[in-house]
Amino acid sequence: MPTNLHYSVTPVPLRHIFQVRLHIPLNPASETTGLILQLPNWIAGSYMIRDFARHIVRIGASDEHGEAVALTPLSQYSWQSAPCAGALTVVYEVFAHDTSVRTAFLDGDGGFFNATSLCLQVQGLNMVAHHLTLNAPEGNTNWQVATTLPRVDGCFSHDFGDFVAANYDELADHPIRFGELTWLSFHAHGVLHEVALAGHLPYLDVPRLSADVQRICEAQLALFEPDQPARAPFKRYLFMVDVRASGYGGLEHRDSTALLCERADLPMLAQSEQPRSDAYIVFLGLCSHEYFHTWNVKRIKPATFVYYDFSQVIDTSLLWFFEGVTSYYDDLIMYRTGLLDETQYLKKLENCYNAVVQHDGVNVQTAHESGWYAWTKYYQVSPNTPNAVVSYYSKGALIALAMDLFIREHSAGRFSLDDVMRDLWTWFGRDFYALYPQGLARGVTEADIVASVSHFAGTDSRDFFNQALHSTDALPLREALGKLGVTLSEPKNSVAQLGATSKKVDGGWQIQRVLNNSAAQNAGLAPDDVLLTFDRIRLNAAPDDVLARINIGAQVTAHFLRDDVLHDTTLINSPAPHGVYALSLSEGHTQVFNKTA
Numbered sequence: 001m002p003t004n005l006h007y008s009v010t011p012v013p014l015r016h017i018f019q020v021r022l023h024i025p026l027n028p029a030s031e032t033t034g035l036i037l038q039l040p041n042w043i044a045g046s047y048m049i050r051d052f053a054r055h056i057v058r059i060g061a062s063d064e065h066g067e068a069v070a071l072t073p074l075s076q077y078s079w080q081s082a083p084c085a086g087a088l089t090v091v092y093e094v095f096a097h098d099t100s101v102r103t104a105f106l107d108g109d110g111g112f113f114n115a116t117s118l119c120l121q122v123q124g125l126n127m128v129a130h131h132l133t134l135n136a137p138e139g140n141t142n143w144q145v146a147t148t149l150p151r152v153d154g155c156f157s158h159d160f161g162d163f164v165a166a167n168y169d170e171l172a173d174h175p176i177r178f179g180e181l182t183w184l185s186f187h188a189h190g191v192l193h194e195v196a197l198a199g200h201l202p203y204l205d206v207p208r209l210s211a212d213v214q215r216i217c218e219a220q221l222a223l224f225e226p227d228q229p230a231r232a233p234f235k236r237y238l239f240m241v242d243v244r245a246s247g248y249g250g251l252e253h254r255d256s257t258a259l260l261c262e263r264a265d266l267p268m269l270a271q272s273e274q275p276r277s278d279a280y281i282v283f284l285g286l287c288s289h290e291y292f293h294t295w296n297v298k299r300i301k302p303a304t305f306v307y308y309d310f311s312q313v314i315d316t317s318l319l320w321f322f323e324g325v326t327s328y329y330d331d332l333i334m335y336r337t338g339l340l341d342e343t344q345y346l347k348k349l350e351n352c353y354n355a356v357v358q359h360d361g362v363n364v365q366t367a368h369e370s371g372w373y374a375w376t377k378y379y380q381v382s383p384n385t386p387n388a389v390v391s392y393y394s395k396g397a398l399i400a401l402a403m404d405l406f407i408r409e410h411s412a413g414r415f416s417l418d419d420v421m422r423d424l425w426t427w428f429g430r431d432f433y434a435l436y437p438q439g440l441a442r443g444v445t446e447a448d449i450v451a452s453v454s455h456f457a458g459t460d461s462r463d464f465f466n467q468a469l470h471s472t473d474a475l476p477l478r479e480a481l482g483k484l485g486v487t488l489s490e491p492k493n494s495v496a497q498l499g500a501t502s503k504k505v506d507g508g509w510q511i512q513r514v515l516n517n518s519a520a521q522n523a524g525l526a527p528d529d530v531l532l533t534f535d536r537i538r539l540n541a542a543p544d545d546v547l548a549r550i551n552i553g554a555q556v557t558a559h560f561l562r563d564d565v566l567h568d569t570t571l572i573n574s575p576a577p578h579g580v581y582a583l584s585l586s587e588g589h590t591q592v593f594n595k596t597a
């Protein structure tokens, strides 16, 4: 009796609709109680309930004779079929017009989807093979397909056709992009890597982009598998890049990543002799970040991520490790490969440090809480976010830095965080997908991380982690950095700041978020106020730029609109409430301590 599920997906670009036909073979449950079908509510790597099922336009089912089978809604995202003999076919349409990397998109230029947006799960059958046929839309003869989802025939191609995943989790972890694509390819430690770019891309500097991404990949492969040539955890790797006028984002998958960037981020042929632009460095950092996730979160996983429950919120309290350590290494790998020099790398660390300590959220939320509440706080930004939330990316990266320093100092330079990553890789990551089908895959707990750090540091690290993860105390960075040749300055309070973020609008600057104890808050400015003038002069530049030219302590008269009514207030020109910190190499040091393992 065949048990495989089969999805046939047909894009209808004009309507931004994917038509899906799901064939479920004869199943004991379908004859007795009926089958329960459900669409995920969230996607791995993005921790927010997104109600993907709201994009299902219509849904119906039939038996193998073509007779209609009733589908009873059980919730906003699940249905139960009436009992029927034989196979069941479910036909539905999904609207797809979201350019983010998290869902699905389709128009006359191409398309993209994650299975979590398109493929219903059949309760009880998550571990059977899931076949998917992607049909070419009518009339688009030059469209190609980019995905790492395995093909039924085992061949390597860029054509539409038949794919198969061993289970639903695998299906959900290989998104598919199609359209007119620009391809780059290179080998890293002998393994094929492809970059598939969608979007209008004249004059792209293909050699530079290939060479730079290749350096990142080779360094990361060698970090986790130092024996040469490094053993890759995949047969091939794919960067899917959606290049648009605006936008930014990335989502990690086990053998690929889906990226969104701006046209201006990518290197152009005419600039091939010039230094890499800041925007391009940020793009390379995004590639580095998502690629690092191949190991850290796609194979070394939190214990609560091993067998996902896509129907509801799950425990994400270890995100400080899985996003923070990944953020620490994305820049560090760029530094180790020479894509960032000492000055650029220290500036990145300095920006990360300031981003954390300048907001009151760091005094309110612990790193553990930041991950736990990701679903409702970090992912659901409010005007009060900087005062209430600390980012598990940035704080996590600082914790990773502190861990690296802790291990290096206590082991007298014999070991580093690299050794912890390889240790976790060996015990939890390398065989993860080999063990997954038997239900034997294991995930990491906080205790596993603490034990590994203690092992390589040669000392008990529990107090270090209790403070770093479960308190809002400042991380012990200044002294530890100083011992290894990096100076963290005392906070500077010499530059005036409004203490609020704002955006340019017609006639002025609209306040978005107001920091606690800032000049803006003390003057009574609030989110949505539109600042018009300081001392009766129109704000032709950003408020911070104007205030920087005025003495600290000066009383500035500010006029602003609140709900279209003119208001005024007196603003005491003040520095940022928590000061600004700087990082530099200490005298006698020419490179940052973590340049080498």
Ligand SMILES: [Zn+2]
Binding pocket: 252, 289, 293, 322, 323, 326
């Ligand atoms: Zn990440």
